[in-house]
Amino acid sequence: MKCLMFVLLLPACLAHLNVYLSSAEVWRLLGLTAELFYVRDGQINFYALNFVVPVPATIGELHFTWQSLTRKPLPYTLHVKLGETNENGVRAVDVLHPPTFNISSEGYVPTEPQTWRVDLPCTHTVAAEVEVTISLNVSTGSSSTTLHFKRKKICLKEALRTAVRVDSVPHAPTSADIFYAGAGCAGGALLIAVVAAAACRARARKLRRARSDEQDAHAFLPDSSCKSAASYTSYRRPTSLPAAAAEEKARDLQQRIAELTIQRCRVRLRSVAMEGTFGRVYRGTYADEDAREQEVLVKTVAEHASQVQVSLLLQEGCMLYGLHHERVLSVLGVSIEDQTAPFLLYPWNSNWRNLKQFLLACRGVTLGGTAQGAPPPPLTTQHVVRMALHALDGLIYLHSQHVLHKDIAARNCIVDENLRVMIADNALSRDLFPADYHCLGDNENRPIKWLALEALTKRQFSPAADVWALGVLLWELTTLAHQPYAEVDPFEVAAYLRDGYRLQQPANCPDELFAVMAYCWAMSPDDRPTLPQLQIFLRDFHTQLTRFV
Incomplete structure (x- = not known):
């Protein structure tokens, strides 16, 4: 379907x-507690209107809310139009019955x-997709405005159970509910991010001019909700938040993507x-x-990736946005264009490699089918400790910015x-390292064998949980990326840790270095060392090693 053009929008x-x-x-659609405005106090969100929202087979009805803010009702007309055929030549009338409204088409x-x-x-x-355009015309007598809400309805041959109704939305969602809503709507948090991101572009320009001094500080989260010492955040997973907090969180992600947006042609x-x-x-190049x-x-992502996977790419890729440190690789830009997969750009150097791939190459193992040159030189304990100190420096900076x-x-x-x-x-x-993530029946792939017990x-999650994972990273460096707890079933890891078992001391690992790992895996978070304490010990240990070289 060709892009719909908007008629003249008159403020009156x-x-x-x-x-x-x-x-x-x-x-119901996205698994988020926030409102999504197409028109708010007369301000039109053009990008929300232009975004084609997928409607999964599990959802058979759409709900819109409106209100005239004048003292009298505003006349309207409603009608809906279906695309004639899809890309496979399937007629819309064979896939979808004529849509209906629960209100009159004029009023x-x-x-x-x-x-x-x-x-x-x-x-x-017929199993196919149908393009649906819902048109709303609002007039005041002397002028009128038409808004087009574009949807892509997915239909299957067999009827599926209906999704949660609007009047029975739970206030305390479970992880299964979140997964069902995200996978069913095929939009996840991506819709909120993409729709309002572009809407924030014009406003972001003004904000950047007004906050030029603040931008020099490169704060990760400009809102005050993340400035307290006890406030740590990550945008990896949706959580059950009050409506105001969830909306503020989504708005921050939208603004970050808007500021990062670059042209695909570059x-x-x-x-x-x-x-x-x-x-x-x-x-590539930019x-x-x-x-x-x-x-x-x-x-x-590839063409067959779901919208939930696209949403995770954007949320997790923007996690470190705005952070500037020599030990942190932050996203450079985001390219989001209609009907295409998003691009996340990172500054790169031809001499950089993924650390896990590098460690595997050190023992002659390749991963992901990528071509490898000559194996790197053997790593010494001195190398391992210095690399651990680099990762530690980066993590200290993240925690200083209240980021887990x-x-x-x-x-x-x-x-x-x-x-x-x-x-x-x-x-x-x-996706790139599937053996490192497992699902324990909660509809979420997690790095089970890197997670702290709590x-x-x-x-x-707390800074102490990141310390636990840092201990596992140190074990990876020492073993050249062997799989932790390789002999333990993912479902048994929690019981294994609760019983006091931990990773074994690697061969050729000094007792002093393994003691650092063991301290990181203390049962109680309060018993684990802080990052500055680890930094002091590893620096002293590295100094001792250099004396013998």
Whole structure:
């Protein structure tokens, strides 16, 4: 379907009108507690209107909320249009029965908030997608405005159970509910991010001018909710938050993506660095506005990736946005264009490698089908301790910015030819390193064998949980990326740790270095060393090692 054009938008018509998806509807579709406005006090979110929202087979009805903010109702007309055929030549009438409204096609927008419904009944005779455009015309007599809400309805041959109704939205969602809503709507948090990201572009320019002094500080989270010493955050997983907190959290992610957005035409892909089931990592170049090119690494997803996977790519890729430290690799830019997979760009150097791949290459093992040159020289204990100190420096900086990584591991670090290590985000790690992640029946792949006991059993993350994972990373460095707890079933890891068992001391690992790992794996978070304490010990130990070289 060709892009729909908007008619002239006159302030006299929409200056006192709200059209939005309620928090209940957003929860039903996206698993988030936040409202999504198409028109708020007359301000139109054009990108929300242009975004084609997929409607999964499990959802057969859509809900919109509107309200006239004037003292009298505003006249409206409603109609819906189906695409004639899809890319496979299937007719829309064979896939979808004529959509219907639960209100009249002509009437008045009420002065009180009112929710109306559009029913999209599938025929269940053909499995296909149908483009649906819902058009709302609002007039004041002398002027009128037409808004087009675009949807892509997915229908299957067999009817599926209906999704959660708007009037029965739970207030305390479980992990299974979150997965069902995310996978069913095929939009996840991506819709919130993409829709409002572009809407924030114009406002972001003004904000950047007004906050130029603040931008020099490169704060990770500009809002005050993350400034307290006890406030740590990560955007890896949706949580059950109050509506105001969830909306603030989503708005921050939207603004970050808006500020990071770059033009796709400036990116040139050269070769595939890594590839998984749905994720791909490319080497390429990026040309800035002055036509200066720089080497970049591009993370994206394949054509068959679901919207949930796309959403995770964006959320996890933007986790370290705004952080600037020599031991942290932060995202350089984001490219989001309609109907195409998003690109995440990272500054790159031809001498950089994924740390896990590097460690495996040190013992002659390849991963991901990538070509390897001559094996790197053997790592000494001195090398291992210095690399651990680099990762430790990066983690100390993250915690100073009130950021929990939650997935510290060799796979989420990079190393250069001089064995300097940087911490990166975990975007695509589940796909590129599937053996490191496991699902324990909670519909979420997690790095089970890197998690602290309280993070594994109670989902409690803290700086001490990152310290535990740092101990596992140190064990990876010492063993050249052997799999931790290789003999333990993922379902038994929690009981294994609770009984006091830990990773064994690697061969040729000094007792002093293994003692550091063991301290990191203390049962109680309060008994684990702090990052500054680890830094002091490892520096002293490294100094002792250099005396014998």
